[in-house]
Amino acid sequence: MAGLDATGVITGEELTLQRDSSERDENSTSPLVGNAGSSPAGQLKVAVLATSSAGNSTFVSDGTTRLLIDAGLSLLDTTTRLKAIGEDVDEIDAVLLTHPHIDHCAGLPTLIRRWRRGGRLVPVYCSYSTWMDMGNVIPVHHWFREINQSSRWEVGKIQCESFAVEHDTGEPLGFAVQVGKVRAAFALDLGVLGGDLADYIADSDLVLLEANHDPDMLRAGPYAYKLKERILKTHLSNEAACAWISEHMTHRTQYLLLGHLSLSTNDPELVRLMARRELDRLKLGAMLEVIEPGAASGPWVLTSPCPSR
Ligand SMILES: [Zn+2]
Numbered sequence: 630m631a632g633l634d635a636t637g638v639i640t641g642e643e644l645t646l647q648r649d650s651s652e653r654d655e656n657s658t659s660p661l662v663g664n665a666g667s668s669p670a671g672q673l674k675v676a677v678l679a680t681s682s683a684g685n686s687t688f689v690s691d692g693t694t695r696l697l698i699d700a701g702l703s704l705l706d707t708t709t710r711l712k713a714i715g716e717d718v719d720e721i722d723a724v725l726l727t728h729p730h731i732d733h734c735a736g737l738p739t740l741i742r743r744w745r746r747g748g749r750l751v752p753v754y755c756s757y758s759t760w761m762d763m764g765n766v767i768p769v770h771h772w773f774r775e776i777n778q779s780s781r782w783e784v785g786k787i788q789c790e791s792f793a794v795e796h797d798t799g800e801p802l803g804f805a806v807q808v809g810k811v812r813a814a815f816a817l818d819l820g821v822l823g824g825d826l827a828d829y830i831a832d833s834d835l836v837l838l839e840a841n842h843d844p845d846m847l848r849a850g851p852y853a854y855k856l857k858e859r860i861l862k863t864h865l866s867n868e869a870a871c872a873w874i875s876e877h878m879t880h881r882t883q884y885l886l887l888g889h890l891s892l893s894t895n896d897p898e899l900v901r902l903m904a905r906r907e908l909d910r911l912k913l914g915a916m917l918e919v920i921e922p923g924a925a926s927g928p929w930v931l932t933s934p935c936p937s938r
């Protein structure tokens with residue numbers, strides 16, 4: 630298959646998934662894209678449907694192709710939240726999965742059942758390790774598209790890239806997507822963020838970054854010692870997120886979304902104050918959005934060269 634190496638891993642070559650246009654004509658019930666309209670070159674619509682340990686899912690579209698990054702919400706929540714931004718769950722073209730923790734893939738079985746009933750094959754891109762760990766969540770193997778920690782491929786005209794993050798699963802991934810010159814990066818569930826990866830995600834118009842916990846609140850919090858140690862190693866603290874702002878963020882980033890906040894060991898207002906202080910100190914003009922657990926955010930419409938909501 631074009632774009633796959635001998636082991637079936639998608640490589641730097643391109644793999645293009647073309648939508649069946651006749652299917653769109655017959656089944657489409659919503660406009661091409663909510664407020665993104667019919668998209669000119671280099672436009673991305675991004676909406677975080679939710680981000681926290683209770684469920685993570687982000688919608689990305691160039692106006693023609695629609696992706697979900699993670700599927701941690703129920704079918705009902707996914708459907709309802711997509712509808713609220715003018716999108717239809719039955720028009721999702723592919724799912725990109727970061728890792729097999731339940732808050733990132735809980736909704737996948739019911740989504741797959743729904744799409745199968747509708748006669749649609751919606752490929753799920755994830756690492757082999759994630760696929761194996763999920764057991765029967767992706768029951769039909771030809772829905773599975775294997776990627777690794779440095780894959781590049783295309784879904785429609787959206788260029789997708791995966792990158793390695795440190796987390797406590799086999800081969801966890803972060804993702805970046807790009808159309809024309811517009812780029813968005815998504816980095817949740819990662820223990821550390823530095824070096825090349827920090828610069829790699831910084832080269833983006835929109836960044837969704839984890840700000841999981843306040844270390845003092847975590848230490849004083851109700852969790853068992855072992856769980857506290859695990860969280861410290863596998864989730865990014867407010868301080869680490871702010872260190873990324875101060876050491877790596879550039880003027881390119883127009884939208885900084887901070888997510889995966891812990892309900893019990895973080896405070897959205899504290900995150901907002903800390904991040905705002907760094908942005909102001911460095912005179913970075915990005916719009917800051919701290920996404921509270923359970924809340925949706927966006928849609929944000931990224932255009933080149935002038936972003937607008
Ligand atoms: Zn998570």
Ligand SMILES: [Zn+2]
Nearest residue numbers: 728730796818
């Ligand atoms: Zn996780």
